[in-house]
Amino acid sequence: xxxxxxxxxxxxxxxxxxxxxxxxxxxxxxxxxxxxxxxxxxxxxxxxxxxxxxxxxxxxxxxxxxxxxxxxxxxxxxxxxxxxxxxxxxxxxxxxxxxxxxxxxxxxxxxxxxxxxxxxxxxxxxxxxxxxxxxxxxxxxxxxxxxxxxxxxxxxxxxxxxxxxxxxxxxxxxxxxxxxxxxxxxxxxxxxxxxxxxxxxxxxxxx
Numbered sequence: 186x187x188x189x190x191x192x193x194x195x196x197x198x199x200x201x202x203x204x205x206x207x208x209x210x211x212x213x214x215x216x217x218x219x220x221x222x223x224x225x226x227x228x229x230x231x232x233x234x235x236x237x238x239x240x241x242x243x244x245x246x247x248x249x250x251x252x253x254x255x256x257x258x259x260x261x262x263x264x265x266x267x268x269x270x271x272x273x274x275x276x277x278x279x280x281x282x283x284x285x286x287x288x289x290x291x292x293x294x295x296x297x298x299x300x301x302x303x304x305x306x307x308x309x310x311x312x313x314x315x316x317x318x319x320x321x322x323x324x325x326x327x328x329x330x331x332x333x334x335x336x337x338x339x340x341x342x343x344x345x346x347x348x349x350x351x352x353x354x355x356x357x358x359x360x361x362x363x364x365x366x367x368x369x370x371x372x373x374x375x376x377x378x379x380x381x382x383x384x385x386x387x388x389x390x391x392x
Contacts, residue, residue: 232271232289249284254291278320281307296320296391299377309379312389320391321350321365324375328367336365338387344371350392352385361385 236255237243243259245252249266254273261270263281272279272290279288280298285306288297290313297309298320312319327334327348336350344351344366352363361383365375 232291236273245282254279258293281305290317299324299375301325303374307377309377312379312381312383314383314385314389318389318391319363319377321375322391324365324367326350326365326367326392329369336390336392338385338390338392340385344373350390352383354382354384356382 233251233253235253237251237253239255241257241259242261243252243254244262245264245266245268247265250263250268252261252263252268252270254261254271254275254277256274258275259273259277259279261272261277261279263270263284263286265283267284267286268281269287270279270281270289272288272293272295274292276293277290277295278298279290279295280300281288282300283302283305285308287308287310289310290297291311293316295313295317296319297307297312297317299305299307301323309319311317321336324336325333326336329347334348337348338350338352339345340351341353342351344364347366347369350363350365352361354361359380359382361379361381363375363377363379363385364373366372367374
């Protein structure tokens with residue numbers, strides 16, 4: 186295991202988390218762990234330390250913006266625009282909504298909400314398995330059927346019908362892709378990328 190820098194705590198102190206070496210080895214190609222701290226990923230921007238707001242909840246303006254949470258259990262809704270959202274130190278609920286958003290939950294047990302808009306392409310920077318979850322409850326998994334349909338998680342398998350959710354690793358890019366099929370075709374209408382190689386299970390989702 187290696188200790189890596191994870192997140193600020195309300196802009197005051199730093200926290201650290203343990204990351205399995207085999208996960209890092211796939212990213213940087215080292216056979217044995219180095220003696221010092223691993224380098225920061227070039228795709229992971231520096232975490233800002235000044236909160237955007239001082240309350241527990243915040244809704245964006247509709248423009249593309251940077252939103253930074255605080256030490257509370259935040260509920261953050263980005264609205265329109267290509268937003269970058271940092272949840273902060275609490276147990277946060279983070280939703281980018283419309284646009285190509287970058288989501289960072291930070292410390293705590295966080296929920297990343299993937300809303301119903303089709304005009305979105307989300308990237309989750311710091312999903313922690315067994316701690317964080319991805320909420321797809323706002324999406325109808327099959328628009329061809331009457332009423333509200335939940336997704337069915339099928340692991341890495343190919344789609345065979347509408348209403349299915351899958352997740353697969355792209356080792357070349359060092360990401361895990363989550364896709365949902367809501368129509369009667371083999372294509373994905375929902376696309377989410379998570380930094381790192383993660384073997385998702387049904388328990389990682391709120392469906």
